Amino acid sequence: MAAYRKFQQLLGFVGFMFLILLFFYHWDTSQEKREKIHQLQELRKKLLREMCDGDKEAFSEGKRGFEDMSNGELGNLVVDDNRGVIYCFIPKVACTNWKRVMFSLKKGEPYEDPMSISGDLVHIPNELTFLNSFPRTEIKVKLKHYTKFLFVRDPFVRLISAYRDKFQRPRQYFYYYFGRDILQLYANQPNPPQSVDEAYSSGLRPSFYNFIQYLIDPQTEKRGPFEPHWRQMYRLCHPCLIQYDFVGHQETLQDDAEHLLRMLRLEDDIKFPPSYENMTSTESVLNWFKMVPLEERRKLYKLYEGDFRLFGYRKPAELLDG
Numbered sequence: 001m002a003a004y005r006k007f008q009q010l011l012g013f014v015g016f017m018f019l020i021l022l023f024f025y026h027w028d029t030s031q032e033k034r035e036k037i038h039q040l041q042e043l044r045k046k047l048l049r050e051m052c053d054g055d056k057e058a059f060s061e062g063k064r065g066f067e068d069m070s071n072g073e074l075g076n077l078v079v080d081d082n083r084g085v086i087y088c089f090i091p092k093v094a095c096t097n098w099k100r101v102m103f104s105l106k107k108g109e110p111y112e113d114p115m116s117i118s119g120d121l122v123h124i125p126n127e128l129t130f131l132n133s134f135p136r137t138e139i140k141v142k143l144k145h146y147t148k149f150l151f152v153r154d155p156f157v158r159l160i161s162a163y164r165d166k167f168q169r170p171r172q173y174f175y176y177y178f179g180r181d182i183l184q185l186y187a188n189q190p191n192p193p194q195s196v197d198e199a200y201s202s203g204l205r206p207s208f209y210n211f212i213q214y215l216i217d218p219q220t221e222k223r224g225p226f227e228p229h230w231r232q233m234y235r236l237c238h239p240c241l242i243q244y245d246f247v248g249h250q251e252t253l254q255d256d257a258e259h260l261l262r263m264l265r266l267e268d269d270i271k272f273p274p275s276y277e278n279m280t281s282t283e284s285v286l287n288w289f290k291m292v293p294l295e296e297r298r299k300l301y302k303l304y305e306g307d308f309r310l311f312g313y314r315k316p317a318e319l320l321d322g
Contacts, residue, residue: 037252037259044247044312051310052240066140066241076228076236077131079142080105083264086131086142088150088237091229092161093250097273098151102128104270111266115273149246149260150237151253152311155304156319158250160288162229163211170196175205178214178227182206186213209291216299233307240310247311289319 078087080102087102089095099122100114106129121127131139153161166174175196183189183199187210193199206214214220215230225231234240239247246263248256257272289297297319301308308315 033255034259034262037255040252041246041259044249045244047312048239048244048247048310064241066143069238069241071132073238074132074139075130078102079129079131079134079146081129082106082108083266084142084146085264086146086148088148088242088244090150090152090233090236092158092165093151093153093233094253094275095151096122097275099123099128100273101270105266109269111269114270143242147246147264148242148244149248150233150239150244151248151250151256152233152307153250154313155233155307156285156289156300156316158233159211159215159230159300159304160208160285163208166229167206167211170200172196175199179206182210182214185217186210207291208288209296212292212296212300216296216303232304234310235306249311285316286318294320 076088076090078089078099079085080087083105085102085105087098089099096119097114100117100119103117103122104111104114131142134142165171167179172195176194179196179199180192180194183192183204183206187206189204192204193202199205215226220226225235228236237244246256246260248260253275254272258267261267261270261272292300301315301320307313
């Protein structure tokens with residue numbers, strides 16, 4: 001009996017030591033992961049600085065400074081004064097979930113779970129505080145002292161996402177203001193229906209190729225800036241004029257979100273909503289573009305080259321080299 005008790009004690013000791021080793025193993029791997037994310041952040045910010053300093057003309061900023069920016073150009077910057085945070089949102093880059101986080105911060109402690117906040121609610125302008133609602137002197141102070149962050153995404157994948165969301169689904173607003181023009185100009189449909197339901201029920205909708213034709217047509221930008229869902233990311237957030245403290249990528253969203261919340265000392269208070277894995281692989285991007293002629297692909301890359309270069313996305317040679 002005494003031998004059995006000793007055996008139990010030995011097993012308990014071994015189990016205890018195993019748990020300690022497991023704890024330190026997880027601590028080590030967690031620390032290593034955090035260090036890698038930190039290094040990646042430094043590389044992303046370094047690339048931005050080098051690109052902006054080296055080729056300002058290429059990114060349409062030229063010799064402009066903050067004083068040259070209009071209030072409209074600051075329209076994507078959301079502010080939380082309690083925590084001293086500024087978020088530049090980019091449509092089709094997890095912006096609903098980050099707006100949920102900003103909404104939760106605005107309401108104060110105890111923080112509401114972002115997942116419990118309606119996605120429709122956070123897209124109502126008055127529900128969030130925008131940087132351009134402050135006097136210019138205050139704007140300058142906030143930009144200097146607050147923690148500023150943005151999240152970006154592979155530019156072509158973002159365009160595919162925008163097309164799927166706004167033109168594959170029956171969205172009356174996008175159909176009426178953009179889809180009808182696209183059908184008239186590029187799909188040989190001189191008089192498409194006014195209603196999206198009528199058009200889509202008859203199988204009439206802009207193709208992805210029609211959408212690309214619309215984007216690369218020089219007349220499109222002459223009529224006004226691109227709609228934000230397909231406007232270039234750097235033209236929404238101006239990273240050559242605003243020095244961001246954190247540059248997240250959709251492709252590493254969950255790790256980046258955890259790191260940012262830790263940086264803001266919010267990791268114990270707010271959990272970033274879980275998101276589905278990005279299913280748009282290189283193969284599926286190729287499938288989307290297979291009906292787009294090579295010359296049009298190259299024009300499209302030229303149009304979004306600033307986003308590719310500034311944010312470190314590789315040039316998609318498989319689409320552009322013929």
